Amino acid sequence: MVENVKAEISDSSNRAGEMYGWYEGMEWNPVEKVILERRSVRKYKDEQVPEKLVRRILEAGRFAPSAGNSQPWRFVVVRDGKMLEEMERYVRLRCRILKFLLDWEGGPLGRLAWLNSQLCIRLMPNELHPIPYGAIRLIAEGKLKLFHGAPTVILILMDRRGVGKPMVDVGICGQNMVLAAHSLGLGTCWVGFVELLNFGTKWKKKLGVKWPYRLMEGIALGYPVGQPDGMIARELHEIDWWEEGRKRTVF
Amino acid sequence: MAFLTLKETITIPTYDNPETCRAGSVTVDREKCNGCGNCVLICPGACLYLAGVGKERKAHMVDKEVPDCMSCNDCAAICKRGAIQADHGYDFGFFYKALHRAEMVPPRNF
Numbered sequence: 059m060v061e062n063v064k065a066e067i068s069d070s071s072n073r074a075g076e077m078y079g080w081y082e083g084m085e086w087n088p089v090e091k092v093i094l095e096r097r098s099v100r101k102y103k104d105e106q107v108p109e110k111l112v113r114r115i116l117e118a119g120r121f122a123p124s125a126g127n128s129q130p131w132r133f134v135v136v137r138d139g140k141m142l143e144e145m146e147r148y149v150r151l152r153c154r155i156l157k158f159l160l161d162w163e164g165g166p167l168g169r170l171a172w173l174n175s176q177l178c179i180r181l182m183p184n185e186l187h188p189i190p191y192g193a194i195r196l197i198a199e200g201k202l203k204l205f206h207g208a209p210t211v212i213l214i215l216m217d218r219r220g221v222g223k224p225m226v227d228v229g230i231c232g233q234n235m236v237l238a239a240h241s242l243g244l245g246t247c248w249v250g251f252v253e254l255l256n257f258g259t260k261w262k263k264k265l266g267v268k269w270p271y272r273l274m275e276g277i278a279l280g281y282p283v284g285q286p287d288g289m290i291a292r293e294l295h296e297i298d299w300w301e302e303g304r305k306r307t308v309f
Numbered sequence: 310m311a312f313l314t315l316k317e318t319i320t321i322p323t324y325d326n327p328e329t330c331r332a333g334s335v336t337v338d339r340e341k342c343n344g345c346g347n348c349v350l351i352c353p354g355a356c357l358y359l360a361g362v363g364k365e366r367k368a369h370m371v372d373k374e375v376p377d378c379m380s381c382n383d384c385a386a387i388c389k390r391g392a393i394q395a396d397h398g399y400d401f402g403f404f405y406k407a408l409h410r411a412e413m414v415p416p417r418n419f
């Protein structure tokens with residue numbers, strides 16, 4: 059039986075891209091292709107995504123694995139252009155305030171902003187990592203959009219009472235939806251900056267963000283302009299590999 | 310072996326200091342680039358722009374010592390002419406020093 063399978067699989071010529079098997083030199087299968095070609099999409103057509111397509115993508119999220127099957131997520135779908143615009147403005151204003159308090163480069167606070175940022179970065183080293191720090195400035199200046207003109211946004215609220223590490227579960231759930239969306243010909247972009255909608259009562263009230271929920275992430279969804287998906291180069295990571303009592307390093 | 314020293318761990322880098330920060334950067338192949346502007350449109354770091362007239366219209370990286378480039382290569386993905394590529398990952402040093410990384414390569418199908 060095993061021999062049969064091997065013989066069959068080694069005939070690689072007409073099995074390109076097939077699922078549920080591997081042989082050396084095999085082309086990417088459709089799942090790998092979607093994973094590797096998925097890129098964050100930051101320019102969308104105005105055309106709305108059919109409701110059924112969004113429902114189908116939400117199903118991919120519903121069946122994500124979660125610690126203790128706790129499913130610590132709640133989805134809020136926003137397809138109202140005016141509402142999305144208002145959310146965008148709200149976040150931009152908050153970025154302006156943050157920029158005012160923290161930007162030592164061009165801000166009016168100058169040296170004080172530098173001291174401020176040194177303290178705040180230590181308190182929130184992830185939120186104020188150089189990349190989001192730069193992005194806050196770009197959003198404040200209108201150079202980086204929040205939803206990039208996407209006609210549909212899926213907001214993910216996290217149930218803070220989830221099992222173990224619910225943030226991980228929410229991430230897995232979102233990526234399930236993202237990959238499903240790309241496999242269906244849509245584009246997506248994670249939008250971590252929806253976090254700033256938590257600052258103030260307006261959107262928390264409107265979106266039902268109250269205990270035990272916290273608004274964690276957004277996923278912009280729509281038809282991309284151009285062909286933003288494709289394989290690209292990324293850094294290799296050093297991997298420790300233990301086998302037979304010895305450690306090797308692989309990349 | 311890559312590791313963080315105590316000094317690095319407790320030092321927050323100055324984000325715009327080119328002496329200690331290495332931001333992402335891209336190289337544009339001027340032969341291949343036709344100035345379509347797709348990369349400029351989607352760059353999340355707003356660090357690309359078009360300059361030049363007629364056939365000389367090409368994508369360029371903004372002239373900033375520490376641009377907001379995060380080496381995402383989304384510009385490379387949307388450029389179907391293969392005219393733009395990130396050179397290396399970013400590294401802000403000290404507390405944020407990049408660890409256990411090597412050069413950028415495309416997916417390898419082992």
Ligand SMILES: Cc1cc2nc3c(=O)[nH]c(=O)nc-3n(C[C@H](O)[C@H](O)[C@H](O)COP(=O)(O)O)c2cc1C
Nearest residue numbers: 096097098247248249250251252275353379381383
């Ligand atoms: C949790 C999370 C939050 C993100 N938030 C944003 C965001 O607010 N704005 C944005 O333009 N991109 C955002 N991104 C997209 C990343 O910048 C992008 O995934 C990264 O640069 C890698 O590029 P790729 O997705 O094209 O492979 C986010 C990604 C993740 C995973």
Ligand code: SF4
Nearest residue numbers: 342343345346348388
């Ligand atoms: S680098 Fe590519 S995407 Fe950018 S302007 Fe040139 S041809 Fe267009």
Ligand code: SF4
Nearest residue numbers: 352378379381382384
């Ligand atoms: S790698 Fe990303 S951030 Fe850098 S120029 Fe290209 S699109 Fe912009």
